[in-house]
Amino acid sequence: MVSPILELTDINKSFGHVHANKNINLKINKGTIHGIIGENGAGKSTLMSIVFGLYQANSGSIKINGKEINLRSPRDSIINGIGMVHQHFMLVENFTVLENIILGFEGETVFGEKLQKAKEDLEKLCQTYNFNIDLDATISDLSVGFRQRVEILKSLYRGAEILILDEPTGVLTPQEVDELFKILRSLKDEGKTIVLITHKLIEIMDLTSEVSVMRQGEMVGHTKTEDTSKEQLAEMMVGRSVLLRVDKKEIKKGETIFKVNNLSVKDDLDVTRVKDVNLEICSGEILGIAGVTGNGQTELLEALSGIRKVESGSIELFGEKISDQNNFLNPRMLKEKGLAHVPEDRQRMGLISDFKAHENLIFGYHDQEPYSKSAILNNKEITEYSNKVMQEYDVRPNSPNLITSNFSGGNQQKIILSRELNENPKILLVGQPTRGVDIGAIEFIHQRLIDMRDKGAAILLASVELDEILSLSDRIIVMFDGKIVGEKENKNVTDRELGLLMAGVA
C-alpha cells in the first residue's frame, strides 16, 4: 500500500450562500498523474486553489506525506512542495525566461554568481525533462506552449513535488498538447506527482492513472482510469448520460447566402491578420473554421459582422455587396438584414458584465419594439421577454435582475445565444460558442445550432475545439496565419489531419 502524498479530509468551502466544496475527501498517490474532472463550476478550481493556499477552507484538513499542514498562502504551499500552473499564465512578458523564473524567489539575486548558479540548475532541469527552452529568450517571443513550459519549470525550480495544472490544454494545438503530455509523463517517471484539472475526457483517458470526478461541489467518485470509460465518466460528471456526438439530419443545402471575396483585414496594430480569404456559405449549412487562436479567425468574424473595417476585398449578403474597403455596414444595419453574431469573447464583447441580465438580453435590440418605444425602455415587455427566454434557454438562476457577472460562464453564454437566436437570423456568425461552458450546456448549445441549421440558417462556426468543429460542421475550412489552408467536406476527416493543417505543416 502506497501512502498518499496529498490527503484532503472533509474540506468545506463556501462563498456566501454558495457551497463550492462540500466534504471533499481526496487521496493522491505519489508518482501518479491524477485527473480531476468535472463541469465548469463543479468546484475543481476552488479545491485546487485551497490546496495551493489561495483560499482557506472553512473546515477540513490537508496532509502532505501524512503530516497535517496549514496553508495560509501560496508561499506556504511552495515551501511544502506544491506548485500550480494556472490557466492564465502569470509571466512578465518583457522579461526573459530566466528572469521570470527567479522573480520573487527568495534567496536569489539578479546579479553575479547566484544568477549563474540558478542558470546552471535550470539548464540541468531542462535537460532532465527535455524542456528544450532557451533561458535567455524573452517571454513575448515564445509561443503559448513554451510559455506553459516556463510555468512548469518555474514550479519545478521552486522544488515542487506536486504539480497542479489547471486546464492546461485549453490554449494549445494538438501537437503542443502531445509535447506537453510527453513532459508530464517524464515528470511522472522522475517521481513527481501531477494533478490535472480538466473537463476534457480524452485527456483523462490518455494521461492519467487515477481520476476523481466532481459534480456541484461534491466528490462523486474516484476510480482507476483503466477501469472506466469516457461515457461512464461523462455520466458521472453531469449525473446523467450525455450524447458526445450530435445527432444531425442530412444536410439540406440551399442557395448561397453569404459570400466573401478576396478579403483582407488588419488588426488594431495595423498588422494584416486576414489574407485574401474567399468563402461561401449556403443556407442550411454549418461551415466550421478550425484553427489555433490568433490565426485571423477573430478578425475575420469581426469584419463579417461589421465591427472591423475591410482592408480589401468584399462581402456579399444575398448577392448584394454589403462591405468593401470604402464603406461597410455597421452591426446595427447588418442585424436588420438578418445577421446575428455570437462573439468569441463574451466578456470583452458579447455582453456587459456590470449590466443586469435583462439589460444584456436586449443588448443590440434595445431600440427595437417592443423593448423600447420612442426611446423609452418598456420595462414590462423587457421583463416578460427575459423571463420567457431565460426559461426557454434554461439560464440559471432564472433572475433577470441579477448582475450578469454573477452568472457562471455557461449561463452568460446562454444569455448571449438566446438573444442572438431569438430573432431567427438568416445568417449566424458564431465564435467559440462553448468556451468555458460545461458539458450539459454544450449539448444544449450544439442542439440549438443544429436546429437553426435545419431551419435553413447559414452558420459560420469558429472554434478552437476540434471536437466541436467535427461534430457540428458540414464543411470545414482551416485557417493558418490569416489564410485558408484547407477546405474539406466533413466526411472521414480526422482531427489529426486538421491538426497538421492548423499547425501549418501540411
Place this chain on the structure above:
Amino acid sequence: MSNIVVDKSKVPWWVSNVIVPLVNLTLALLVSGLFVFIAGENPIEAVKLIIYGSFGYIQGFAYTLYYTTNFIFTGLAFAVAFHCRLFNIGGEGQAYIGGLGVFLVAINLSFLPVPIVWLLAIFGAFLFGAAWAYIPAYLQSKRGSHVVITTIMFNFIASSLMIFLLVDVIRDTNQMAPHTVKLPEEIWLPSFEAFSGILGIKIRYSPLNLTFLLAIASLFFVWFLVWKTKWGYEMRAVGHNTQAAIYAGISPHKNIIIAMCISGGLAGLLGVNEILGVSHKIQAGFPAGYGFTGIAVALMGRNHPIGILPAAFLFGILYQGGSEVTFEMPNITRYMFVAVQGLIILFSGALENLFRPQIESFFVRRLNREVNA
C-alpha cells in the same frame, strides 16, 4: 495587502450604498474635528454652530437649500458624464458659459411673456453649457484627447473669455466693476420670501428661489434619462464596455457627445439659479467652485440621483453652517471649511475603498450567521 474576498452579489445594497458612505463621512468629520481642536476651538461647539446655522432658523435653512440647488446641478452634471465613464472636470467652465446663455436670452427676449422668458432662459443655459462641453467631447471621441485634460483647460478658457466679455463687451458701462447690467425685475425668478409672503410668513432676504424646484426636476430627469431611456442605456453600455457597445451597433462617438452635452447642459443650469434667481446679472467668477465641489457631491452620491440629493444637501449644510462657524469662531477661517470639504472628498472619493472590503465582509458574515442560525 488584505486578503478579504467578498462575494459582491451577497452584499446588501444598503451596506455598500448607505453604511460605507456614512462611515467615510464620519471619519472625514472626525478628522475635521481634530483640525478644529488644533485651531483652538471646541469641535462639539463647532458642530452645534453648523447645525444651528443650517437648520436653526428659517433664513439659514433657506440658504442651505440655495447651496443645495447649485450642488444638485453640478453633481448631476458630473454623474451623467460618469455613466459614460467620462470624467467631466469642466463643470465650472460649463456653468460659467451657461450663465452667459441665461443672461443673453433673458435680456434680449425680455419683451416676451414672463414664463416663456424663463423657459427660454433655462433652455439657453442648457444650450450654452452643452456647447461648451461639446468641444472637449468632440476632441475626445474623434481625436482621443482626454476629457480630463481638455475640460480642465476649458475651465481656464471659459474664465478668460468671460472676463474679456465682462470687461470689454457686456459690462455695465455706468460703473467700473466687471459685471453686467441687471435684468429687468419682472423676469426675476420668484424668491422664497415672495412665496412665504403669499402664505403670510414674513422672513428676511435669502437667495433661495424657484430654481430649487428645477433642481428637483433635474434629479428626476437624470434618473429617467439614465435608467429608463435607450439613450441612457447606450451611454452606460459605452461607459462599461466600449468594445461590446461597438459589437451591438452602438456608436461610442455619438454617445460620448451626448453624455458630455447633457452633462455640460446640467452644469449650465447653475446659471439659472445664480443669474435669473439671485444676482440678476453676470458677475465675474460667479460659479465660485460649485463646479468642482459637484464632483465630490456626485462621488459621494454614487452617481445616482437618490444619492446626489442627500450629498448635495450635506454640502449645503457645510457651506451654510460653515459660514456661521467662521462668523462665531474667530480662529476658524473660511479656508478651514475648504479643508473640511477636501477631507470629505478624500475619504468618500479617493479613499472610498479604504474600509469597503472590511465593512462588506463584516456584514456578509453577520448576515450569513443569521441565515444559518
